[in-house]
Amino acid sequence: MSLSASMWTSVSGLLAHGQRMSTIGNNISNINTTGFKGSRMDFQDILFSSVGTTYGNGQIGGGTGIGIVMNNFAQGSFETTTNVTDIAISGNGFFKVSPLNSNPSYYTRAGTFSLTKEGYVVDSNGYALQGWSLTNVNGKGSPTDIQFDTGTCSPRHTTEIDIQLNLPITGVTDNSTDATGQDPFFALLNTWDATQTPPLGTGAYAYQTTINVYDEGGTLHKLTVYFDKAERDVTNGGSGETCWEYIITMDPSEDVRDFSSAVGDITTTADVPDKLKGLLGAGTLTFNSSGQLTDMTCFVPQTDGTSGGSWWIGAAGSETVDLNAWVATPTTSDGLPLICPNFSGTAGLSNAYLPGTYDKPNQYADGRLIAIDLGFSSATGEWTFAGTAGTGAGGLVSAADIGTDKQHILGFGSAGERSNTAVTCQGNSYQEYTLAQNGYTFGYLSNISVSQNGVISGIYSNGKTLELYQVALYNFPSLQNLRHEGNNLFSETAASGMAVCGEPGSGQFGITESYRLEQSNVDLSTEFVNMITTQRGFQANSKNITTVDSMLETVINMKR
16 A cells, blocks of 8 residues: 555544534534433544555555434433423423425424414424324324414303212201101101292201312302201101201292203293292202111103193192102213203293103203202113103102101112212211312413323413323434434434324323423533543544654655
8 A cells, every 4th residue: 555545534534523523523512402312423533545564455445434423312411490481391202393284294392382473382493393192082193383372261061960968867867857747758858948038047957068160151049959858757768867858949039940941842831930049959868877878769840741740739828848849860971960040041942851751851952950969870871760661751760759757768779880979878977078070160260280191281360271282202213214304303314214193191202391392411520531532533543644744754765
């Protein structure tokens, strides 16, 4: 090999070490770049030429070149921030971002996101974060731009009330009794008089609880449940059983139910009488000797031309409620009793049943019926009646069929019943544990939150938190073949393979951490060591060039 070839061998070393120093410099310059992934450059030998030797052919190398630049995709450490839309990925995966209203897709580990005035969640380049909408009634669908397209939360009509409390087993008496002997289990129903203030005197019941509910416009209403112990002929009940009656009421001045309204061919014949304004439901609760709820009845008003019921029986001035007008309530699909307050007075929505059918809840009132969970329901979604058949249409049992000497002719029987400890009858004190309902009023978006599985929830001024989007994560078969696009972005290539999409915290994907940013994974001490070795290599190659230059000078001087 000529001396000039030796010089070019060293030049290749200078060029390669210069490129390696550029790689090191790029790593160090991005030591504080969010989500940055460092690189390393490996050398490879090149241009071997054959020479003759005593032992045959030999090879002499012609220098070095760049073998490969490897990316380091190891997890970086986390930095705590004060911005909820700063999101770090703990584990595998990339965020996907796209220019607004454009097709290109990019992938990043830098979770520095913010909200635009249009409600888009964007990165520092203005590209929208991709995720699934959780408010789509047809399912998640494909990931799309995450955008809070409205800063408001529409109101929701209350559809379920959950009441958990304890009624005392001792120290209480039957406050409301039925002087007419019509039925001891509906004395509260007969005592209620909405023409009086209050409709129910404090001495007429043992306990009461009030819960806030909302109508479809987000207006607040209050429902009150009154409880009173019911004395009965114990020969018709089990040993040690305790029975309570209850009524579910609303403010009579807000009761706009109209039983004479019509929807299509559905008609009724009477409005709610003044005395019964505000009465929504009535029934009994039966407890065993351990204080556990074992039986329940629930009745709602239903007066139409087919039931044969009327509102009153008896002479004017001394009339009592006709219990035939109070029929066993319809239930939800999982067996919870339903009441129908009809806060708006909309035509055809005052009956819990479809009038004249009694086989299913009023479909026109769907979303406005309220299920009452007192701890007893039917897994089959149907009532199972015991005792005599009712006199109402289709054999439906009315409140009148309980009779004066029967404790709990109605219930769910043994087929598919489910009972829990929501309402108990133990000890000598009344206690409320839980009063919950699922309605809410109108609200403004006040904040957002991001869970570890990537769910972005809106927190509204009405106290409601709604899940709106879920961040999508992506991974690739070959991370080393992703293309660096700058600005903390990578793009897919044919060599990287197609992006695989998944939910945070599932399968191969890591979890998301809000108020966190992933820092650069560059290790400064390692880079300084690499810098020193690269500098020495560069110096050695330059020294080789100067040495070869001296040798060439010696050759040139030989002619003198």
